[in-house]
Amino acid sequence: MSSKSATPSTTPDMKLFWACFIALVATSFVFGVRANTMLQLQNEFNLSEQQKGNIGGAGMWPFAISIIFFSLVIDRIGYKLVALFAIACHTISLILTVQATGYSSFYWATLLIAIANGSVEAFVNPVVATMFPRDKAKWLNILHAGWPAGLALGALATALCEAQTWQFKYSLCFIPLVIYAVLTLPRMFPVNERVAAGVSYRDMLKEVGGVGFFILGSLLYFAIMQMAGKQVSLVSSATMGAVIGAAAFIYTRSPGNWLFLVVLITIGPLATTELGTDGWMPDLLKLSGPDFPNFETWIFVYVSAVMTVLRFYAGPIVHRFSPIGLLVIGASIAIVGLLLLSNSVGWAILGASTIYALGKTFLWSTTLGMTSEQFPKGGALTLNGVSAVGVLFLGVLGSPYIGYKQDMDMEKRLSSTEHAALYAQVKGESKDGMFGLTPTLDQEKIKALPAPEQKQLEAVQAANKRGAFTTIAILPTFMLVCYLGLFFYFRSRGGYKPVEIGGH
Structure with missing residues (x-):
């Protein structure tokens, strides 16, 4: 390991921190481009809403495969090797993306991008947590300002290149890729604090335990079977998860840290609230905004910019409210923001989006900070396992369900007596998906409609x-219900305090 890592130092290597930051920008830049070219792709490839959801899911859940795999071995092979793999994988996946010719080829290229993104997440989180052992929540929040920054830059790039092809827009993703590659290659990486403290591999696995591996295994099996094009049910996934969980329990003799398990069951809904909504937002707002060019894209940029700025100033905010207090506040505001978005049209969307942005800003990054502070013995596995469960839930269930629900609700609306004649003109063939046969609208028929019907x-x-x-x-x-439970738990113990790696 010594050839791949440097021993921890009292002075953090800020060049390494910024290399990690730009790597995270590169992962979300492509996400921002994809979210803001989805309608263009729908017209190009005649996609249903569920197929769009499947692409959104493929852009997320394979992330978990790479992040889980590398979290189990990263302490042995070193962070540098994982960083090199991420660079190579990003390069290949972007080349395949710009050469895609239809739904299938674009889907697989998107899936490979997600594997690259997971590789980035696998090394940046534990590296930054190790670099700043006394201030993890603050610096993980600042690190994850890179995510909305990349979203904003990706969306801005597509808006400024509106007249260009979707292939050209995706080719812009090579810019942050080259930058983070150049920054990362010369750097030396630290040894994880778990390894430096002498905590055993078995003790790391105990933090996740049998129940944690059951959750991870169930979702991962579902995702892998889906990737292989196999029919898979929740029952078969739960069965495989139970086998994996039982094996983990036998080895670790631990069901898992109960507090960590609570975090695991909240991260899936959190991922769908933040990342799932990010992926769908331009599409959801396109028809409700004012008569302003690319309004939905500019709202996407605005929300991402608000998040970027706030995460850079997370230190005093986390100190004032504590991580769990901040999660309670964030979830409460996010609920209000989403309900306002569902009832807003025109410029009112700007105000609703501001509230939504304020609510979701600290949810993901603060959850990672709390995980790192409460479960230091879990090392890279607990920290990255949280992210893995979040994107697995979003990819296999959250994002596809958002698309499926839209397809089903649309059919219900158009099937009414008022719109029945219109529905007959645009109805497409039902397409098979995860939740069964899904009704669709034929994009070619929609283009042929007279202006009044359109x-x-x-x-x-x-x-x-x-x-x-x-x-x-x-x-x-x-999530709010769970966070309130944790808030009162910590309060009963004298308040929120980070766990020292040698403590309990």
Whole structure:
């Protein structure tokens, strides 16, 4: 390991921190480009809403495969090797993306990008947590300002290149890739604090335990079977998860740290609340905004910019409220923001989006900070395992369900007596998906509609898409209940305190 890592030093290597930051920018830049070219791709490839959701899912859940794999071995092979793999994987996946010719080829290229993104996340989180052992929540929040910064830059790039092809827009993703590659290659990486403290591999696995591996295994099996094009059910996934969980329990003799398990069951809804909404937001707002060029893209840029700025100033905010207090506040505001978005049209969307941005800003990064501070013995596994469960839930269930729900709600609206004649003109063939046969609208038939019917359809679509925000708002409501439970738990113990790696 000595050839790949440097021993920890009292002075953090800020060049290494910024290399990690730009690597995270590169991962979300492509996410921002994809979210803001999805309608262009829909027209190009005649995609259903569920196929769009499947692409969104493929852009997330394979992330978990790479992050789980590398979290189990990264302490042995070193952070540098994982960083090199991420650079190579990003390069290949972007080349395949710009050469895609249809839904299938684009789907697989998107999947490979997600594997590259997971590799980045696998090394940047534990590296930064190790570099700043006394201030993890603050610096992980600052690190994850790179995510909304990349989203904003990706969306801005697509807006400024509106007239260009989607291939050209995706080619812009090579810019942050080259920058983070150049910054990363010369750097020396630290040894994880768990390894430096002499905590055993078995003790690391104990933090996750049998129940944690059951959750991870169930979702991962579902994702792998889906990737292989196999039919998979929740029952078969749970069965495989139970086998993996039982094996982990036998080895570790631990069900897992109960507090960590609570974090695991909240991260899936959190990922869908933040990342799932990010992926769908331009599409959901397109028909409800004012008559302003690329309004939905500019809102996406605005929300991401607000998040970037706030995360850079996370230190005093985390200190004032504590990580768990900040999660309670964030979930509460996110609920309000999503409900306002579901009822806003025109410029009112700007105000609703501001509230939504304030609510979701600290949820993901503060969860990582709390995980790193409460479970230091878990090392890279607990820290990255949280992210893995989040994107697995989003990829295999969250994002596809958002698309499926829109397709089903749209059919319900158009099947009414008022719109039945219009529906007969645009109805497409049902397409098979994870949740069964899904009704679709034929994009070619929509283009052929006379102007009055097109306006009528757009009005129905706008109301339908706004309704998706109400569905999503259920998720932070569940999170809020869990966070309040943790808040009162910590309060009963004298308040929130980080756990020392040699303590309990």
